[in-house]
Amino acid sequence: MIVRESGEGKLVLIPQHAHATISGEIARHWRKDDPESPILRPEAIMAIEQHDRAWIPLDEVPKKRPNGDGYYSFVDYPLTDKLRAYQQGVMEVREQSRYAAILCSRHYCSFFSDDTDDERIKAFLDREEGLQQADRQTLSSAEQATLDIDQKFLSFCDDVSLYLCMNKPGVAKQSEVNWFRDGFKERFSFADKITGEWVSTDEVRLMPSPLEFPVRIVIPQIIVEGNGYKKEKLWIKVT
Numbered sequence: 001m002i003v004r005e006s007g008e009g010k011l012v013l014i015p016q017h018a019h020a021t022i023s024g025e026i027a028r029h030w031r032k033d034d035p036e037s038p039i040l041r042p043e044a045i046m047a048i049e050q051h052d053r054a055w056i057p058l059d060e061v062p063k064k065r066p067n068g069d070g071y072y073s074f075v076d077y078p079l080t081d082k083l084r085a086y087q088q089g090v091m092e093v094r095e096q097s098r099y100a101a102i103l104c105s106r107h108y109c110s111f112f113s114d115d116t117d118d119e120r121i122k123a124f125l126d127r128e129e130g131l132q133q134a135d136r137q138t139l140s141s142a143e144q145a146t147l148d149i150d151q152k153f154l155s156f157c158d159d160v161s162l163y164l165c166m167n168k169p170g171v172a173k174q175s176e177v178n179w180f181r182d183g184f185k186e187r188f189s190f191a192d193k194i195t196g197e198w199v200s201t202d203e204v205r206l207m208p209s210p211l212e213f214p215v216r217i218v219i220p221q222i223i224v225e226g227n228g229y230k231k232e233k234l235w236i237k238v239t
Contacts, residue, residue, distance in 0.1 A: 001059050002165045003073040006223070013062055013222040014165045016055030016074055022164060022217050023157035024049025026238070029215045034189050036149050044150040047093065047100035048157050051107055054089025058082075062222070071224075083124045090128065098135040099143055103154050105132050110155075156186040156194075160206070163196050164236060165219060170201035203237045214239040 002014040027048045030037045038044040055074065058081065063072045072078070086108045094101035105128045112121045136144065163180045173181065176198075183195035190208060197205045219234040 001055070001062050001071060001073055001077075002162070003071050004166060004168065006168070009225060011070060011224040013071065013224060014219060015059040016052040017059065018220050019161045019165050020052035020158070021049055022161040022219065023051065023154075025215060025217050026157040026160050026211070027153055029211050029213065030153075031190070031210055031212045034210070036153075036189060038150060038153045041146060041150065043097045043099040044103070044146070044153060046097055047103035047150065048154045050093050050096075050100065051104045051154060051158065052089070053092060054085040054087075054108075056089075058085050079118075080120060083120060086124070087127065090131070094131075094135070098138050099147075102132050102135050102139075102147065103150055106151055107154055107158070152186050156184055156210075159184050159186075160196065160238075164204060164217070164238070167198065169234065169236070170198050173197060199239075202235060203239065205239050209239060211238065 001016060002019055004012040004014075006012045024045060027038050027045050030039050032039065038048070058077065063077065064070070065072060074082075090101055090105045090108065093104050109125055109128050112125060114125065116122060116125075136147075139147075159180060163177070163184075166177045166179075168175075180196060183193045187193070188210065191210075194210060195207050197207065199205050215238045217236055217238060219236065221232045221234055223230050223232055
């Protein structure tokens, strides 16, 4: 779950799989003049769109912190449960595409350091890296050649969607979540760096734009206030 404070004692909760769907929309509308564009690689789009399906069961009932102080987010969710869900999510993607499963598995593994002392993380990394190696043997040479490219797209589209979901709509640049305030880390044929900016409460500009044309995306939100909650949809134009 993405958890954001909205002020006045309100919280905004956004399911992770909904955020991943937004990532897929960014990828689907990628500019066609980029020679690396993922739009002709449907399994890459699938990986980007499905990369957080591991969170579907976890987000069905938002998990409260034991002290009653709000809800766990994807950042601080209990590790054992999160790793178990990651494994299941990768296996579900693997049933549809081993190429997409490799990308999702590598994405999850990138969250952890190889020199960790945590035996749970070590076991997770060993298992996932073993599956990745096995699945790579099933890929064609052309697919082998695009894995790193599509990993970059997954990372970027994931970050752009997080930028949209984690920031308060219309936020000033200096008050943005610091993860992406100075731009996104991935480089492309048309840009060494892409930055985001909230033009208004319902429009975000990416500069230079990676999109073929502006895209309207919808963010499903759960607004929590006290013991009550309501579901809303936030529409944002991304240019």
